[in-house]
Amino acid sequence: MKNLLQDIAPVTLMGPGPSCVHPSVLAALSKPTLGHLDPEFIRIMDAIKTQLKTLLHTENDLTIPISGTGSAGMECCFVNLIEKDDPVLILVNGVFGMRMQDVATRLGAQVETLEFEWGTPVIVDVVQKKLKEKSYKLVAVVHAETSTGVQNPVPGIGNLLKDSDTLFLVDAVTSFGGMEIRMDDWGIDMLYSGTQKCLSCPPGLSPVSFSPAAVAAIQARKTKVPNWYLDLSLIMNYWEGATRAYHHTAPINMLYGLFQALFLILEEGETQVFERHMENHRRLVQALDQMGIHMVVDASCRLPMLNAVYIPDGVDDAAVRSRLLKTHKIEIGAGLGNFAGKIWRIGLMGHTARAENVDKLAASLKTVC
Ligand SMILES: *Cc1c(COP(=O)(O)O)cnc(C)c1O
Numbered sequence: 001m002k003n004l005l006q007d008i009a010p011v012t013l014m015g016p017g018p019s020c021v022h023p024s025v026l027a028a029l030s031k032p033t034l035g036h037l038d039p040e041f042i043r044i045m046d047a048i049k050t051q052l053k054t055l056l057h058t059e060n061d062l063t064i065p066i067s068g069t070g071s072a073g074m075e076c077c078f079v080n081l082i083e084k085d086d087p088v089l090i091l092v093n094g095v096f097g098m099r100m101q102d103v104a105t106r107l108g109a110q111v112e113t114l115e116f117e118w119g120t121p122v123i124v125d126v127v128q129k130k131l132k133e134k135s136y137k138l139v140a141v142v143h144a145e146t147s148t149g150v151q152n153p154v155p156g157i158g159n160l161l162k163d164s165d166t167l168f169l170v171d172a173v174t175s176f177g178g179m180e181i182r183m184d185d186w187g188i189d190m191l192y193s194g195t196q197k198c199l200s201c202p203p204g205l206s207p208v209s210f211s212p213a214a215v216a217a218i219q220a221r222k223t224k225v226p227n228w229y230l231d232l233s234l235i236m237n238y239w240e241g242a243t244r245a246y247h248h249t250a251p252i253n254m255l256y257g258l259f260q261a262l263f264l265i266l267e268e269g270e271t272q273v274f275e276r277h278m279e280n281h282r283r284l285v286q287a288l289d290q291m292g293i294h295m296v297v298d299a300s301c302r303l304p305m306l307n308a309v310y311i312p313d314g315v316d317d318a319a320v321r322s323r324l325l326k327t328h329k330i331e332i333g334a335g336l337g338n339f340a341g342k343i344w345r346i347g348l349m350g351h352t353a354r355a356e357n358v359d360k361l362a363a364s365l366k367t368v369c
Helices: 023-029 039-056 070-081 095-106 124-133 154-161 212-219 232-239 252-268 270-290 317-328 355-368
Strands: 062-067 087-092 110-115 138-142 167-171 190-192 205-210 306-310 343-347
Touching: 023 252, 039 062, 039 205, 039 252, 062 070, 062 232, 062 252, 070 095, 070 167, 070 190, 070 205, 070 212, 087 095, 087 124, 095 110, 095 138, 095 167, 110 124, 124 154, 138 154, 154 167, 167 212, 205 212, 205 252, 212 232, 252 270, 270 306, 270 355, 317 355
Parallel strands: 087 110, 087 138, 138 167, 167 190
Antiparallel strands: 062 205, 190 205, 306 343
């Protein structure tokens, strides 16, 4: 059999994830595999917890990477927190809000949603009104809605929930590593992310963090967590304490990759990393504007790392994306759901957010549009 891996040529990943992986992260993945209870590996696990706490600006002890992609982190939050008939409010303005609704509904929660127009942010006043009518166990929102390119007002929503018993769950899959997150200051109780967006790691891990109030809610459950693999009360025994107990074999080499990716962000400096995302976002908006390609989202709530743009009239969506990939080795994303066929999603996530990539995409788009 031919070795298919021999033919893999690098692609500049400028879609909604995965993003370009830093060479030192790829090198980290190929370090020797240690045993999952080897003291040297446990030191790396502990360091990853510290890195995550630093970058999420949280004191939460329960801050660990879950084995699985961002959706596993989403599932982990809901499956540990939700019991049948729990009242849950989900703020929806894109595909990933809808996915949260699906996950919570499958667990038998009483799910209500507040829906906002795609391409626009959640409106805090509308949420406030809803919270005055009824109290919920949990309110959930997506920080960076990757399906539309919108940033939702997480600090404002968190503010509404401070001093209440309602837990605040935030999807930070696309925002983590690309823009500021202050978990404790913003009153976030549960948060999940993913490695293949702004952390510039391959997909496979989902950093999560739980506040003391969220941990108390898990401990107060009347029923067992229905999913064995994601049951935090079991997983904690592997990630905490002087002696570590086997739960499932940690994806050792993926964790090396995550360590290195977080190391890079801390080394470059958070502020510098966020500024680099912003600068390249501005560079892209300007280049596209000159070509008559316009942004979907208002400048006040645009994501720097996910640029939703209208496909120009008369341009063949699939043909352009396919030519970009075949001829120029650049991947951009198609529209999802309501936006399918209407928009492109151009990612500037993590290691992708560099001027040379913006310039290469702009030049290539000119030849294929
Ligand atoms: C990508 C993404 C997810 C899902 O992550 P997977 O790694 O694909 O499972 C969830 N939420 C948001 C906002 C995302 O961008």
